Amino acid sequence: MSIIKKFDLVTPVVVILLLVAFSVAMSMKPGLLFYWIIIFISIGAITISVLKNIVLFKVGTRNISRRKGYSVIVILGLMIGTIIIASSLIVGDTMEKMIVSLNYKVFDEVDEVVNGREADGSMTYLSEESYINLSRVILEIPNVEGVTGEVEETVSIKNEKTSQNEPNYRLVGYNVSSKAFGAFYNDGKEMPFDLAEDEVYMDTDSAKALEAEAGHGLSIITPTGKHFLNISAIVDTEGRTGWAMGRGIYMPLERAQYYLNVSGINIIKVTNEGDVVGGEEHCEGVVKELEKLFVEGGGYDNLEVTRNKAKEVSEGREGMSQFSDMFLVFGSFSIIAGVILIINIFVMLAEERKGEMGISRAVGMKRLHLGRSFLYEGSIYAFISAVIGAAMGILVAYLVILFTESIFSSFGEHVTFSILDNFNFTSLSIIQAFTFGMLITLITVSFASKRVSKLNIVRAIRNIPEPKIPKKSTRMLIFGIATLVVGVGLGVLAIFVLNSYQLASIYVGISFVVLGIGFIIRRYLGDRWGITIASGILLIFWSIPGSIFPFPDIVDDIGGMEFFVLSGIFLVSSGVVLFVYNSSQILGVIVKLWGLTNRPTASLKTATSYPMKNKFRTGMTIYMFALIIFTITVMYMIIGIMSYNIEKTTQEQMGGLDIVGIANPNNPIDNIEMRIEENPSLSLNDFNAVYSITSGYTLLNTSKRDPGTDEYIIVPSSMYGFGNDFSAKNRWTFNIHSSVYETEREVWQAVFADSNLVILDGSFVAADEYGPPNPATQVDAKIGKNITMIGTDGRPINKTVVGILDQFIFSGIFMSENAMEEEFNLTIKGIFLFDLVDGDKGEELAKVIEREFSINAVALKTAVEQFTNIMEQFFNLFTAFMSLGLIVGIAGLGIITLRAVHERRQEIGVMRSIGFKRRHITMSFIQESAFISLAGIIIGVTLGVIIGYAIWYDGFKVLDYDFYIPWSKILVVALIAFVSTAVFTIPPSYSASKVEPADALRYE
Amino acid sequence: MMAIISCTNLHKTYDTGKVKVHALRGLDLSIGKGGMVAVMGPSGCGKTTLLNCLSGLDSVTEGEVYVENMKINDLSDNKKTEHRAMRMGFVFQFYNLLPVLSALENVELPLLVSGVRPKVAREKALKALDLVGLKDWAPHVPAELSGGERQRVTIARALVNNPAIVWADEPTGDLDKKTSNGIMDLMCRLNKENKQTFVIVTHDPGVAARAGRQIRMEDGKIVKDYSNGDDSTD
Structure with a gap:
C-alpha cells in the first residue's frame, strides 16, 4: 500500500x-x-x-x-x-x-472494366456474337447489375471552326440501350441517347481544349480516312462521359464501328448493384468470378479485368x-x-x-x-x-x-x-x-x-x-555500462533475433555503444573529454555516407524517411553537445581571433558567460534551433543539387533534342522533312535535324519468376526503330557500351547495320527501388548478353545488347528500323524527334508543329522546367511546413530572454550601478540570444550541408550529378531566423534596460 | 572642508498606484570630500533610498543633488551612468557579484564598460584584488568564495576605477563579527590612504562608530547628525 x-x-x-x-x-x-x-x-x-x-x-x-x-x-x-x-x-x-x-468521378457507374491486347499492342476486338454470349454469363454473376460493350479508340480530332486539334482523343461508341451506365447531361439536363448520323456529343473538358461549342464542325482522322462531324451538344464530364475523365467524343456504337472500320467491341464495362459508391463493395466478388471466366482455355483467355473500382479507390x-x-x-x-x-x-x-x-x-x-x-x-x-x-x-x-x-x-x-x-x-x-x-x-x-x-x-x-556530479560517480559508470549493453543488445536483437538487417537498428545500436563508452571514459577523463569523444565519434559516424560502410550488402533497408529523422536527431544532438561542452574553448579562440577591444567586450562578456554557465538550458535552446535549421538546410541541399543538375540532366536526357512529336497511328506522316519544307508556317532552317522513328510494343522475358506459377514473368516494353540519319547524328550518350566498339557513334552504326543488335535505355542500369516502375527493373540486362522478346506470332526473338544509354525518358529497346520491319512488321513512323537550331524556340515551334501536323508535340525543355518547378514547389511546401518548427525556436528564445530579464533583475541593477548604460544592457541581452541562435544556425547549417553531401554521395552521385550547396537560399533562411530572433528578443531586452538600477537592486 | 556631495529639500515618493510612500521628506545634507559617513536608522527609514538618490541610481521626486559640483538629477541617464562608472564605486550587502563571472572578471567589468583597454583593465583588476588580499582567488567564481571574500571582491570592484566616492549599502550586513571588522578595517584604510569618500548605510552601531560622521534617519528625515568636524574616519 x-x-x-x-x-x-x-x-x-x-x-x-x-x-x-x-x-x-x-x-x-x-x-x-x-x-x-x-x-x-x-x-x-x-x-x-x-x-x-x-x-x-x-x-x-x-x-x-x-x-x-x-x-x-x-x-x-x-x-x-x-x-x-x-x-x-x-x-x-x-x-x-x-x-x-x-x-x-473516373469510374462513375462502372465498377469493372474488361479488355485485352494483342501481341502487337493493339486492342482485342470481340465479335458481336462472342460479346453477347459473354455478357449473358457475366450478368449471371451475383450482384452484377449491367454489362455493356463499347468501342474506344484514339483518333485525331480537329475543330474546323477554331483550328484547334488534339491528336490523341477518344472516340467512344456507346450502346444506346445501356442506360444503367449513366446518361449524358447538359447543365444537369438529361440528353437523348440517339443522335443524327453525323452528330456527336463532346464533354466539357474536351470542349475546353478544342475551344469547341455546340454546332461547331469537327474533322476526325480514323483508319478509314478523314470524316466530318457536328457537335450536337457539349455534355458535362460526368455520368456517361465521366468514365476516364472525358477526353473525347461520343456517338452510338454502330456509327463508331463504321468510322473506325471495326466490327464487334473492344471494351466491356460492368456495373454492380448499388450506386456509384455502393457498387464498389461487390467488386471483390465480381472480379473473382470474372477472372474465372478468363482463365486459359476458357475461350476468353486474351481478356482480363483491367480496372477495378474498389482496388483503385x-x-x-x-x-x-x-x-x-x-x-x-x-x-x-x-x-x-x-x-x-x-x-x-x-x-x-x-x-x-x-x-x-x-x-x-x-x-x-x-x-x-x-x-x-x-x-x-x-x-x-x-x-x-x-x-x-x-x-x-x-x-x-x-x-x-x-x-x-x-x-x-x-x-x-x-x-x-x-x-x-x-x-x-x-x-x-x-x-x-x-x-x-x-x-x-x-x-x-x-x-x-x-x-x-x-x-x-x-x-x-x-x-x-x-554541484557538479563527481567525476568518479558510480551512478554514471553504471549508466555508461547499461547504455553500452543496450546498444549491443539492439544490434544483436536486430541482426540475430529479428533477423532484420535494418540500417536504422544497426546505427542506433552502434550509437548507444559509443555513448556508453563515453559515459565510462567520463569517469576517468572528466565531463568534457568523455562527452567530447563520444559526441565527436557519433558526429563523424552519422555524417559519413551510408554507402561507404560495408553494411549495404547485408542490409535490407538502407534507410527511408525514418532514418533521416534518426540521423537528424543523433547528428544535431552530438553537434550541440560537442559545442556546449567546448564552448569556452571555442569562444576563447573566437575572441582572440576577433581581437575584440574596448566597449563591446563588457556586454559581450556577460552575453556569452550567462548561457555558458547554464549549459542545460542553453544546449536545449541551441538544439531547438539547430534541429530545424538542419532539416531546412537538408531540404534546400536536395532541391539545390537537383535544380543545379537539371540542365545537365536535361541535356543528357534529351541528347540535343528539343521537341518530341507523337502522331496518331491513323494519321501517320511519311516524310516529315518534306512536310516542313512545304509548310509556310515552318522553315527547315530552324532545324538541325528531324528524325522519324518507328515505334511499337513487345513483350519481354524477364529473369524473375512468378511466385505463384513459377514461370518467368513477361512484361510489356516499348521499342523504337531508327534510321541511318539518327544513327549518324543523334547525341544521346551511353552509360556503358560494348568494348568491341571504340566510339559511341560506332555502336549506333553497328546497331543500324545489324538487326541482331539492340541498345537499351538508361533505366536498365539505374533501375533500383528509387526508380519509377519500369520493365527494366525485372530484366537482367548485360552488355554482350541476349534479351528475349516475343514476336507477334509468339516466337521468341533474341537480340544482343551492345549498349545502355544514359537517358531513360524514352524507355525501351532501340533497334534499326529494318529490324522493326523484319521481326515485328512495323513500318509506321509514329515518333518524331526535332533538334532545333535555337533551343529557346522549342515551346513556340512545338505549338506550330502540333497545329500544322495534328500530332502531339512536346517541348522537352518546357516539360522539364515545368516538372522541376512543380517539384521545387513541393519541396517549398514541405520547407514551409517545417518552418513551423522555426517559429517554435524563435518563440522559445523570446520566452527565454523574457525569463532571463526577470531572473536577472538584481544583476541588471548591479551592472547599471557599475556603469553599464541602458544600451549596454539591451545589447548584452540581444547578443546573448544572438549567440544562442547563431550557434544553432551554424550547427544546423553545417550538419545540414554535411548530410546533404552524404545524400548526394549515396543517391545523386550515381546519376552523375555534381555536388552543389545552394548557399544563397540557406543564408536567406539563416538570416530570416537570425533577424526574427533579434526582433523577438529586442522587446524584453529593451525592457531590461528600462529598469531603474535602484528598483532592480531592491528586487527579490 | 569642501562638500563633494550635497542635497537640498530632497524628496522621494514611491507611487505604487494604490498608495504613495514618502521615503524621503525634504532632506538637506552636505558631505565633505574624503570623509567617511555612516547613515543609520531603523528599517524603512529611507537610508538605502537616500544612498540611491545621492548616487544617481534612483531619480528624485523633488529637490537637488550635487555630486562633485554636478547637479546629478539634471543629468541624462547616460551621463549619470558614465559618472557612476568613472567616479563612483558600490558595495552591497549581498555582494551582488555576477555569478557567471570570475572574481577577476567581476572586478574588471566597470573598467571595460567605461572603455578601458582589456589588457589595462586586467592589470588594474588584479591590482585591486591584490589590494583586498584576494589576488590568488582571481579565477574563482563567487560561488567558490566565502561571504567575506565575496565582499572583498565587491570592494575591489568598487575601487578598481579609483572612484571619488564609494557607496556601501550594509556592507557587513551579511557577515559575522570578525569578518565584518576585517571589511571595515579595509575600508577605513582605503579611506585614509586614498582620500576617497565613503558613504555607508548600516544597522550596526559598531560599524557606524568607525565612521567620522554618523547620520541618524527616521521616517524619511535626518533626526541626528554626529560629526567630529571633518567627516573623516577614526
Whole structure:
C-alpha cells in the first residue's frame, strides 16, 4: 500500500497510454472510440489524482493565473506539436477525399472494366456474337447489375471552326440501350441517347481544349480516312462521359464501328448493384468470378479485368495516406523542437520558483507533491494547448492545401480537379491530434516535473547552484555500462533475433555503444573529454555516407524517411553537445581571433558567460534551433543539387533534342522533312535535324519468376526503330557500351547495320527501388548478353545488347528500323524527334508543329522546367511546413530572454550601478540570444550541408550529378531566423534596460 | 572642508498606484570630500533610498543633488551612468557579484564598460584584488568564495576605477563579527590612504562608530547628525 501511495500513478499511466495509442495507431488505424477511451483514461487518471491532492491542484492552477501573459506564451509554445499532427492528418483527409472522389468521378457507374491486347499492342476486338454470349454469363454473376460493350479508340480530332486539334482523343461508341451506365447531361439536363448520323456529343473538358461549342464542325482522322462531324451538344464530364475523365467524343456504337472500320467491341464495362459508391463493395466478388471466366482455355483467355473500382479507390487511399505520413515525418522535427521548448519552459518555471519550492519542501511538502503541483499545472496547459492546437491545425492544413492547389494549377489545363474543393477533416483526425498532442505534452511535463522535484532544500532557498556530479560517480559508470549493453543488445536483437538487417537498428545500436563508452571514459577523463569523444565519434559516424560502410550488402533497408529523422536527431544532438561542452574553448579562440577591444567586450562578456554557465538550458535552446535549421538546410541541399543538375540532366536526357512529336497511328506522316519544307508556317532552317522513328510494343522475358506459377514473368516494353540519319547524328550518350566498339557513334552504326543488335535505355542500369516502375527493373540486362522478346506470332526473338544509354525518358529497346520491319512488321513512323537550331524556340515551334501536323508535340525543355518547378514547389511546401518548427525556436528564445530579464533583475541593477548604460544592457541581452541562435544556425547549417553531401554521395552521385550547396537560399533562411530572433528578443531586452538600477537592486 | 556631495529639500515618493510612500521628506545634507559617513536608522527609514538618490541610481521626486559640483538629477541617464562608472564605486550587502563571472572578471567589468583597454583593465583588476588580499582567488567564481571574500571582491570592484566616492549599502550586513571588522578595517584604510569618500548605510552601531560622521534617519528625515568636524574616519 505504501509503495502505491509513494508511486505517482499519473506519469506511468500517461506513458503507457501514449505507447499504446502510438503503436495501435500505427498498426491498426483504430476508430474514434479508441481515442475517446485514451482521453478518458488520461484525464480520469489526472482527475483522480487531483481529487486526492486538491491543495496541490490549487497551487498549480494559481501559478497559471499569476502571470497571465507568460501562461499565454507557454500555451502557444505547447500547441505547436498538436498543430503539426492535426494539420498533417487533415492534409491526409483532404487528399483522401480528393482521390476517392476523383476515382468515383473516373469510374462513375462502372465498377469493372474488361479488355485485352494483342501481341502487337493493339486492342482485342470481340465479335458481336462472342460479346453477347459473354455478357449473358457475366450478368449471371451475383450482384452484377449491367454489362455493356463499347468501342474506344484514339483518333485525331480537329475543330474546323477554331483550328484547334488534339491528336490523341477518344472516340467512344456507346450502346444506346445501356442506360444503367449513366446518361449524358447538359447543365444537369438529361440528353437523348440517339443522335443524327453525323452528330456527336463532346464533354466539357474536351470542349475546353478544342475551344469547341455546340454546332461547331469537327474533322476526325480514323483508319478509314478523314470524316466530318457536328457537335450536337457539349455534355458535362460526368455520368456517361465521366468514365476516364472525358477526353473525347461520343456517338452510338454502330456509327463508331463504321468510322473506325471495326466490327464487334473492344471494351466491356460492368456495373454492380448499388450506386456509384455502393457498387464498389461487390467488386471483390465480381472480379473473382470474372477472372474465372478468363482463365486459359476458357475461350476468353486474351481478356482480363483491367480496372477495378474498389482496388483503385483503396490504392488511392493508401497513396494519399503516404502523403500525410510524409508531412508527419517532416513535421516530426518541429514536434521534437516543441517538446524541447516544453522542457525548457518547465525548467525555467522551476528555476523561477526554486526559492518558494525550497521553502515548501522545508515546511513539509514532499518531492512527489512538488512534482504533482507542476504536473497539474502542466495538465491544464496541455489540455488548453491541445484544444487550440487541434483547431489551429485546421487552419494550417487549409494553408497547406491552398499552396498545394496553386502548385497543381501550374499543371495548367490538364488539371480538372480541385484539392481545395475537397478540403476535408474528419473528427477522427482532430481527436487523434488532440490525443497525441495532449499526451506528448503530459509526458514531457511529467519528466520535467520529476527533474524539478529533485531539489536540495537549502540550495533552493539560498539560490546556490547545484554541484557538479563527481567525476568518479558510480551512478554514471553504471549508466555508461547499461547504455553500452543496450546498444549491443539492439544490434544483436536486430541482426540475430529479428533477423532484420535494418540500417536504422544497426546505427542506433552502434550509437548507444559509443555513448556508453563515453559515459565510462567520463569517469576517468572528466565531463568534457568523455562527452567530447563520444559526441565527436557519433558526429563523424552519422555524417559519413551510408554507402561507404560495408553494411549495404547485408542490409535490407538502407534507410527511408525514418532514418533521416534518426540521423537528424543523433547528428544535431552530438553537434550541440560537442559545442556546449567546448564552448569556452571555442569562444576563447573566437575572441582572440576577433581581437575584440574596448566597449563591446563588457556586454559581450556577460552575453556569452550567462548561457555558458547554464549549459542545460542553453544546449536545449541551441538544439531547438539547430534541429530545424538542419532539416531546412537538408531540404534546400536536395532541391539545390537537383535544380543545379537539371540542365545537365536535361541535356543528357534529351541528347540535343528539343521537341518530341507523337502522331496518331491513323494519321501517320511519311516524310516529315518534306512536310516542313512545304509548310509556310515552318522553315527547315530552324532545324538541325528531324528524325522519324518507328515505334511499337513487345513483350519481354524477364529473369524473375512468378511466385505463384513459377514461370518467368513477361512484361510489356516499348521499342523504337531508327534510321541511318539518327544513327549518324543523334547525341544521346551511353552509360556503358560494348568494348568491341571504340566510339559511341560506332555502336549506333553497328546497331543500324545489324538487326541482331539492340541498345537499351538508361533505366536498365539505374533501375533500383528509387526508380519509377519500369520493365527494366525485372530484366537482367548485360552488355554482350541476349534479351528475349516475343514476336507477334509468339516466337521468341533474341537480340544482343551492345549498349545502355544514359537517358531513360524514352524507355525501351532501340533497334534499326529494318529490324522493326523484319521481326515485328512495323513500318509506321509514329515518333518524331526535332533538334532545333535555337533551343529557346522549342515551346513556340512545338505549338506550330502540333497545329500544322495534328500530332502531339512536346517541348522537352518546357516539360522539364515545368516538372522541376512543380517539384521545387513541393519541396517549398514541405520547407514551409517545417518552418513551423522555426517559429517554435524563435518563440522559445523570446520566452527565454523574457525569463532571463526577470531572473536577472538584481544583476541588471548591479551592472547599471557599475556603469553599464541602458544600451549596454539591451545589447548584452540581444547578443546573448544572438549567440544562442547563431550557434544553432551554424550547427544546423553545417550538419545540414554535411548530410546533404552524404545524400548526394549515396543517391545523386550515381546519376552523375555534381555536388552543389545552394548557399544563397540557406543564408536567406539563416538570416530570416537570425533577424526574427533579434526582433523577438529586442522587446524584453529593451525592457531590461528600462529598469531603474535602484528598483532592480531592491528586487527579490 | 569642501562638500563633494550635497542635497537640498530632497524628496522621494514611491507611487505604487494604490498608495504613495514618502521615503524621503525634504532632506538637506552636505558631505565633505574624503570623509567617511555612516547613515543609520531603523528599517524603512529611507537610508538605502537616500544612498540611491545621492548616487544617481534612483531619480528624485523633488529637490537637488550635487555630486562633485554636478547637479546629478539634471543629468541624462547616460551621463549619470558614465559618472557612476568613472567616479563612483558600490558595495552591497549581498555582494551582488555576477555569478557567471570570475572574481577577476567581476572586478574588471566597470573598467571595460567605461572603455578601458582589456589588457589595462586586467592589470588594474588584479591590482585591486591584490589590494583586498584576494589576488590568488582571481579565477574563482563567487560561488567558490566565502561571504567575506565575496565582499572583498565587491570592494575591489568598487575601487578598481579609483572612484571619488564609494557607496556601501550594509556592507557587513551579511557577515559575522570578525569578518565584518576585517571589511571595515579595509575600508577605513582605503579611506585614509586614498582620500576617497565613503558613504555607508548600516544597522550596526559598531560599524557606524568607525565612521567620522554618523547620520541618524527616521521616517524619511535626518533626526541626528554626529560629526567630529571633518567627516573623516577614526
